Amino acid sequence: MFRHEIKEVLLLSLDTIRSNKMRSFLTILGVVIGVMTVIGMASVIEGLNRSFASGLSSLGSSTIFVTRLPQIQFGNLTQEQRRRKFLVYEDALALKEDCPAVAAVSPLSFPGLVTSPAKYGANQANGVQVRGVVADFMRIFDSPLDQGRFISDYDVEHRTNVAVLGSEVVDTLFPSLDPLGKTITWDGQEYVVVGTLQKVGSFLGQDRDNRILLPFSTVRKYYPNRRDIFVAVLPTSQETMQTAIDQIIEVLRRRRHVRPDQDNDFDVGTSDSISELYHSITGGAYMVMLVISSIGLLVGGIGVMNIMLVSVTERTREIGVRKAIGARRKDILWQFLLEAMVLTGVGGVLGILVGAGISWLVNAFSPLPSAVSVIWVVIAFSVSVSVGLFFGLYPANKAAKLDPIEALRYE
Amino acid sequence: MGKNGNRPMILTEDLWKTYEMGSEKIHALHGVSFEIRQNEYVAIMGPSGSGKSTLMNVIGCLDTPSQGKYYINDRLVSELSDDELAYIRNKEIGFVFQTFNLLSRATALHNVELPLIYNGTPSVERLERAKASLVKVDLGDRMGHKPNELSGGQRQRVAIARALVNNPSIILADEPTGNLDTATGVEIMNLFERLWEQGNTIVLVTHEHDIAAHANRIIHLRDGRIERDEIVRQVEAQKPQPQTTEAAT
Incomplete structure (x- = not known):
């Protein structure tokens, strides 16, 4: 395949898309939705990540949080949790007194x-x-x-x-x-x-x-x-964090009379556990994003395959002519593959634009921060072009294998 | 390329084409042998079912014979692969179809450029040659028009320009006037005449006597066999003399 041929085919396929605007648009709608989802959600998550990272560092990466109830829990409180004793100011004082690895304690009421x-x-x-x-x-x-x-x-x-x-x-x-x-x-x-x-x-x-x-x-x-109340604890250094946690647990178990065979009736967490929770939530969001966009891309891909099959049939004669004047199998193959790739590529670009628009709207009209992620733009575009390549393969191969005599005779 | 008149440009030896229809075997070509020399103007004639379409497909390298040998310029092409045949079609054959077969969305110029695209001619040269080819068929002023903006005769001339653009060994025309009115048909036949005078080798496939009469030699096909191979017009002395080898009845 020669380079000028590629340009040729690109122009030709853009022309095909232009002359069948509605059909092409409906065909690539799935790709547009898939890519839009990726770009929109990825930019919101990206924005959250950035603000979370800066927020977390302002919390201090080595802060320990002590609470009566679990800091991260899904679902209702258990009987045992509801009956737990409250933490008191004196607990905070005791932590500062009795834990050598603790530098500062700040109870909040x-x-x-x-x-x-x-x-x-x-x-x-x-x-x-x-x-x-x-x-x-x-x-x-x-x-x-x-x-x-x-x-x-x-x-x-x-x-x-x-x-x-x-x-x-x-x-x-x-x-x-x-x-x-x-x-x-x-x-x-x-x-x-x-x-x-x-x-x-x-x-x-x-x-x-x-x-x-x-x-x-x-x-x-x-x-x-x-x-x-809520008690925030600063260990003497990053290295003594675990020691501090152990000392806090020991002091609190003693003060709250927890028997050795019982579990802690309080919770000790760090900003790491907050960021773990955060990442598990955004990880879930990423999964949702991937599922929606995969469905979109799959639907779009099938649509492209369908429309390319129609296109091959409609243009059987053209394929015959091209073969008669010297097009080889791979010339025809690439022509239809490129056309499918241009089709989904255009879908990808549209999806990126709409997704970026959504990201901009989120930024402008909601407190959620968002930022279009360059990596996801690149990934989304490559994936949508690959969808064209993959789903275009069958129709393109069908076109390439056509017998020139049959194709020329086709009405 | 065999520019001397002695070597045949096209040589077929005992061509057979057999189709299997269920258990039955149908012989579309029944041992066809002939040769065509440089700058001959040959018509292949026959009623439908005579095998002339099959023969045209084989000559045009769109199809390969079941048996027998086919040479273009001493090159054995009857046993080539699909892609090699595509290359031969591109370089040696210039097709002209009854239904023109132009790309409807492309301009005249672009249609003529197409064969050059498939052999990788650089774009500047491509454009020049395509323009020159259109000028040869008197369409220098219609290059930017799309087929639906051209008359039937003009469309067929675009197709002829496309056939000429690669300087093929032969121009293979399949009922080139079949879709045209009589006056336009005559115009196109005059164009072929002129191209022949300029040194091109032309093979015309037709079932109309009037059209075949434009050629210098007529090969009559019937039931897949050459029924008659006749010279209908002696060409002037300054032209390389076409020679017929088989004049069997």
């Missing part, structure tokens, strides 16, 4: 579902997240101070009504004023602003700038029924 806005004067901040924290919070979570000071041990000890504001809350409540020293109201209580945080962005759908941090004990004081 939660006010529960409170929907009232935070107010300063006429300004209101809606949907704020309120957490009770201790001074060590800053050592564990990547939340640099912007102004003022953070919650201190003194605040925790004396249950003071002070607050540290996330950057979005500051922007909403104090668009022009200096927030330090001002008193804000939230859920019927007043808090003096002692510090503000720098902007950190959102992670896993959580907006981490629209939040208010209060002393751990202050939240417990006003919301005594919200007894479930």
Whole structure:
């Protein structure tokens, strides 16, 4: 096959597609849908991956999370889980005291579902997240101070009504004023602003700038029924992570009187286990994507095979003429193969464009980040061309094997 | 290429073509032997069923004989593979069909270029030769037209230009006027006449006496055998003298 012949055949097949627009479009619809799915989903997953990676690193890769209930569980809680004792502030203190491999411990307390806005004067901040924290919070979570000071041990000890504001809350409540020293109201209580945080962005759908941090004990004081706390632990180093986990388990089992034959009645996890969960979810999404696109490509491929068979029949005479004037079997074979490949290739390009459009829409109109992945574009295009090659083989071979005399006689 | 008049351009020796229809054997060709020399103008005539289509397919290298030998320019082509036959068809044979058989979506120029594409002629040369070939058939001003924008006679001339473009050993025309009205038919026959005068070798397959009468020699086929091989017109002295070997009745 000569190079100029390829160009020739490419132009010819584009011409065929043009002259049968509707038929060609319907034929490649399956390929378009398959490729669109791949590009659309891959770009959303790609976007999630990027934001997840940056979010995870801001959590600190070596953070250990201690909770009463399993951190990752599908389905309902068991009887045993529901009857578990709550973790308490003293547990957190004990972890810091008794575990040599632990550098910092930050218990978090939660006010529960409170929907009232935070107010300063006429300004209101809606949907704020309120957490009770201790001074060590800053050592564990990547939340640099912007102004003022953070919650201190003194605040925790004396249950003071002070607050540290996330950057979005500051922007909403104090668009022009200096927030330090001002008193804000939230859920019927007043808090003096002692510090503000720098902007950190959102992670896993959580907006981490629209939040208010209060002393751990202050939240417990006003919301005594919200007894479930969460303890974040920083080991002394990455290497001592496992040691720290072992020590935490030992200390907690002792404090919670777990008999040696019983399982832990609490859960210890790391950011690794979060990323494992994350990858198992996106892995599932990839599987769904592959299944949908495979079905699309299969349907498209069968459509292409069908339309190529029709095309071979319609053009039997043309094949005869071409053979009469010197086309060899492989010339005819390649002509129809290339035509099938151009057909599915065009389907692939359309699918990539629509998929990229979907990715753009997701970016513009939803909080999900998305980014078109070059690798998937290349894969999708190659696969759609290969589909043409594979499903075009039978019709093309049929065309190539035609007897020139029969073909010329064909009406 | 045998440019001298002594060596036959086409030589067949005892060609047989046998088809099996169930248990019956049908002999489409019954030991056909003849030769055609450079710059001859031969008509192959016969009623339907005489084997002239089969003979044309064999001469045109679209088919191979069941038995016998067929040489083009001393090359034995009766035992070649499909792809080798395709090469011979491309280089040595210029087909002209009754139904023109042009590619309907391609322009006249592109139709004429097609045989050159299959032998890998570079595009610049291809274009030049295709244009020259169209000029030869007086269609220099219709190169960009598609077949449906051309009259029947013009279409057949495009087909003739396509047959000429590779400078084939023979032009093999199968009922070239069958789909044309009488006046246009005469026009096309005049064109063949001119091409013959320019030195081309022409083999005409037809069942019409009027058309066959344009040739210098007529091979009559009946029941797969050569019934008669006659010279109907002596050509002038300055032309290489075509010689008939078999004038059997």
